[in-house]
Structures are given as structure tokens and as C-alpha cells.
Amino acid sequence: MMKNIVGILFLAFLVSCGGDDTPPAPEATNLIFPEENSECTTGTSLSETLSQVTFRWGAANHAERYALNVVNLETNSPQNLTTTATSASLSIAKGAPFAWTVMSFNSDSDESAVSETWLFYNAGSETTYAPFPAQLVSPESGETVIMDIANEVTLEWDGADVDNDIDTFQVFFSETNPPTTTLGTTDASTMQMSVGVTSGVVYYWKVVTTDLEGNTSDSGVFDFKVF
Template sequence: MKPIFYTIALLGLLVSCGGNDDPPPVPEGATLVFPDENSECTTGVSVNAALSQVTFQWQASENTDSYTLNVVNLDTNIPQTISTASTSASLSIEKGTPFSWSVNSMNSNSDQIATSDTWLFYNAGSQTTYAPFPAQLTHPISGSTVQMNGSGEVVLEWQGADVEDDITGFEVFFSNQNPPASIATVGEDTAEIAVSVSASTIYYWQVITTDAEGNTSDSGIFEFRVF
């Protein structure tokens, strides 16, 4: 009977060890709270003539033990980051300047990172009117390679936003040369345009946003390659 006893004992050991094969918990994306999306942030504490300290807030996300706050100056594209276990963090940022912000959620037992939505806001300054936020070029992503459609075209897509909600239009620049040339001006309700392309070619594009006060903002130049 001993061999049978040893076999049963071994099987029991294997079953008990198998309980440690559960996958590590995957963090979920945080929900942003403040500064509000497409808003003017007026709650910053003045640091000096150029900077104010803004406190960013978000809701706790599941399976998360740390966060990284990402804040980008949209005029310079210079990022600032700060890591924390809390659901808020403060940074000193430029006054009268547009920013984007997002939060990465992480778990020390997982190599996966969850990213929140990205919100835009203006950090209040001395001005009484604000330029539109720089258009967010969403497709094609800069540096990507895309395939033309059956008509030999690629659709350029972007998102526009403004604190005062008074965008009047977008001027689109597109070319296989850098800087690209102006090809069209479209109304505030248009956020895409189809352009003719050729295979194995690099293209450059850019969007200038204008509001009712005549203020403008520049998306910056993106590039993509066509198969």
C-alpha cells in the first residue's frame, strides 16, 4: 500500500502548489477629476510672475498601488511627471498657458500600465481671452505607417477645443515637403479631410485653429508614411 499512499500524497502536493498560478492583478485606468476638461484653471497658487502651483486630482483606480501624473505644456511640448501613491499631486506650471494632463496607473505585481483619458486646460494668467487649444492630431499618428484607401487617399483626423467654445475654423496644411503647404480651410464642425497620397512616400501635416477673437493655435507638424 505504500506506493499508492506516496502517489496520492504527491498528487495532493501538486494540486496545492497550483493555486499560485493566478495572473497578477491588472491596473485599471484612473478617472480624471480636476482640472476640468477644456477649462480655465483659476485655483492655482501663485509661485511667482510666471508660475502657479496647481493640484491635480483623480479617482482611485482598481488594482493600483501607484500613479504617474503626466502634464505637458502644449506651447513647448515639454512634459512634467510626478509619481505618487495618492490620488492627487501638485506641480508648478506656467501661467496663461495651455496644458494636457493624464494619469498612468500601476501595480507593483504587474508589468502592465493603464492610462487615463487625456484632458486639456488653460492655467489662468493675466489675459481675458484665450487662444484655442492646439488641435490634437489623432490620425494618422505621427511616425506611423498607414495604408491608403481604395481611392488612393488617407483621411486626416483631429480634435479641436476651446475654453470659450468659439472656434470658427481650421486651416489644414499637407504636403510631402516639410513644412507642409495650406490645402484647405474648414469650418468648426469639420474635424477630418481626405487627401490624395502615393505609396512609399512620407507626408507632413499640421492644423491651425482660429477662434472668433482672431486667436490662433498651432498643432505642430506630424509626419506619416504611406505603404
């Protein structure tokens, strides 16, 4: 009996000393520059159409390398760069809106982490800028959703503008792609709209943002299916 007790205690000691050998997953970094919803004016001019912009972010816990992703929102063209530093320079189009994110990686972990997504305009010759394309939030593209008790789904989006002069959001919604039916418009402070739907149908939607200068931007089309 005594030998059994000693054996059990010895095994318990080994387990308690073993610890957790799972490598720590990298954490998301904090973006620094270009600032969110800003005009970037510090780029180095390379030509009439291009300038070099240096992106900066904070060091993330347990991260060994980072992947910078920058997307031209007018052309949907991405540029990607991997680095162990917390800054990187890219040549990007002047006078265009961009979205950027940074992913964190660690070679000891299969997991990764992604930062927030920030939008900015790269400075050009413009004195006024079109609004950023609305970022469609819900339903997500390709998602299957459940309608509410009123047979409706709520469309939600985010809008931003360097000049801070958004006037309206116009919502397009239909069963065809691109959507052709106008649901209506909302003011700058309203970024959601409920719409009647039918079970089993795929719908397409987009948002066109207009500012007080008459400049417009198109969100691009999302689709979703109703359960």
C-alpha cells in the first residue's frame, strides 16, 4: 500500500512539474502610421502617379515576423510584404484610397493574429477627396443568415471621409448582381437599414457614399443567402 501511495505522489509531482509546452501564439500589433481615416502627406514622390510611403506599427508580443497588406480601394489591387521589422515602405498610387493591415507570425506556433484595418488616402494633387468606400459589415459576403420575426435582415456598414463631409449613403439591393434596386438613402450618422427578404434566396447589396462636394465612392458588392 505504501509503495502505491509513493508511486502516485511521484507521478503527481512529474505532472505538476511538466507545465504546458504549447508555444505562445503571436498577438495582434497596433497600427501607427498612416493614421486611420487620414490623408498621408509624408510620402516621397517617385513620379507623377507614385509615392513611397513608410508604414509603421508596434511590436507585438510573441511575434517574430509581420506581413503587411495594403489594398488600393479603387482597383482592389493588394500589395504584400513580409518583414521582421516594425516598419516597411511601399510604392503606392497618389490620390487613391487604401486599406492596410498587419498580420503577426511566430515560427513556433501555427496561429497568427491580425491587426485592425485602417483606411487612408495617399496624398495627390486633390484638394478634396471622395469618401472612403463604405466597408460592408453585416451580413458578411457569402454568409447564410436567419431573418427576424418580421422577415427582415439588417444591413450594416461603416463609412469614413478624410474631409469629414459625408452627406448620404445610398443602399442598392436586389436578387441580381450588380444590385439595381435602390432601397433609399440615409444620412451620415445612420449606417444600417432593414430590408424584407425571402427564405432560400441569394441577395446582393452595395452602398454608394456621397459627400457634400458631390464626390462618390462605391463599396463593391456583397452577397448573402437567407436560411
